[in-house]
Amino acid sequence: MSQWLEERLDLNRLRRKYFRKAFPVHHTYYLGELSLAAFVTLVLTGIFLSFNYQPSSALVRVAQQDVPTAYASILFIDSLPFGPVIRSIHHWSADVMIAAAFLHCLRILLTGSYKKPREINWLVGLGLLGLSLVAVFTGYALLDDAFAVTATKIGYGMAESIPWAGAWIAQVFFGGVYPTADSLPRLYPLHILWFPLMIMGLICLHLLIMIKQKHTQPPYAERVAPHCILGVPLAPHQVFASAALYFIYLGTVSIIAGALIAHPVQAFGPPGVTTPSVKPEWYFLWIYGLLQLIPSTWVIHLPGGGVLGPEFLGGVFGPALLAVAAVVLPFVDTRRSPLRYMELPNQHPWRTGGTLGLLAFFLAGTLAGYRGDLPLSIAWLWTVLIGAPVLVTVGVAMALRRTGGV
């Protein structure tokens, strides 16, 4: 068999060229792979879900109650053997995909691995993180329960708040002024086809560029074997390690999904006239917090009828500012010679301080999301939101400078 294939496909050449690719050994190098593992799981469980889901908000009668068809189809999925487990694996995998991608991004940031020659792959990675967040948001809407409609309405409002083009953008993606009968037929193909396709394309690009440019290496590699790529070959070592990681992941997430059914739609119920008091997923909590902190008086009128309201400043402007900073970073923080070894965080006090300051900002924003549950005043939260990142950045940078980067 292998002989038959060999004569036709020249597999030995492929093996020599790619299967011997060296993978440096470091535990943080598995974060990207973990994100990929979660994505693969999302696609597989998504196939099962898409076969049973109906993207329609037309009302049907279930148990003496008029509910949207989509909501009823979720109840149907939950009634299938392993249905709720598969749906929960899909939900928790989305959480893992975003968490792992974020940590992967943080590792790149802390070790300066975005520098020349890897600027392009940094941008591709940012695109992947952004696309994942948008894709997961379109998935929110599909459940069509009271929670989903509230969350999607807020997403619609944020898109609509973009000056000048907002109404057009929002109505194209949400099929008119959300919620309408056209909304789910727009969001469904985006969630199950176009965003996954774009993510797959970018993952391929991400990996191809990585193979072409080679991994950054842990600093010890320079001492052990200078000017060489130190690591284990793709086949068989890395393939075994990756497979092990995947099965550990799948086993763990299955146990979690079996024990904790994600998003029980019946608990939230079909959408009604009132809005339930709900919080978004943890990765959107900081935006939710920012939305609460912007006062009503922050309204800026632009020429041509554009308006920047509190919902734009909190929900769109803040995250967009961070995105722009991330895109610009590798072109500002540059170096002459190509980076081959990871830079140590303690030798770059300000970058490390800034990264931890960014984490402090996310945490402070998240804390603001709990304003309704905790006795926290808006003024106090503003102080923490601005103070904590500055303090952490300066504190960490000063501490690292004093120790002289040792």
Place this chain on the structure above:
Amino acid sequence: MVDDQSHSESASTETGPGGARVSRRRVLGTTVGVGLGVAGLSALAAAVRLVPRIVVAPDQEPPTQGDLLVYAQGARSGQVLTLGDVPPDAPQVFAWPMDPTSKVVKGGDIHNLILLVRAGDVGWYTVDQKPHTIQNVAAYSAVCPHLCCTVSDWRATPSGSGPQGVLVCPCHLTRFDPWAGARVLSGPSPRPLPVLPLAADAKGRLFAAGAFLTQVGCAT
């Protein structure tokens, strides 16, 4: 590169009908350019129709003068509201407008959702708000101008004399003053809730004395 240039200058130029020299590269460039332009314009025409046409069904018409108010939820959903159905000093009651002749309940658009509150004393209302109320009952749009959530929550303020109770949007916790034109007390909403002027007939049935005074919804 040098080869390329010599080609374009000698071999690939021809004499056009008028005797002018037109290069092949130019003909090709113009053709591709015009083609892309036409394709782009066609794509734009298709893209414009991606915004669905807004069709307003009878149950989506905004409330107008004379519309009766009916319960929007609960066991009495769809029944006409009277003055006695709105208790003083209690959380808001949600209502849809209903066309009095066709009996169409205008619940097809969430922007039509109305909330009703009743003050314990007429003195709670500000001078501006008082003319739009009837026997201490006031009506507002229930759609938060921040991000279009329903202003579902009610916070009772410590009892005592004077105005009590605050309307709260559960999404980003904007607080509205129900006795002063639903002005924003705190939180991110850029505007107060739109006021619906209210009246009652001889049987005590509540009806709209006019349309919402300001624009409903969260669009900026």
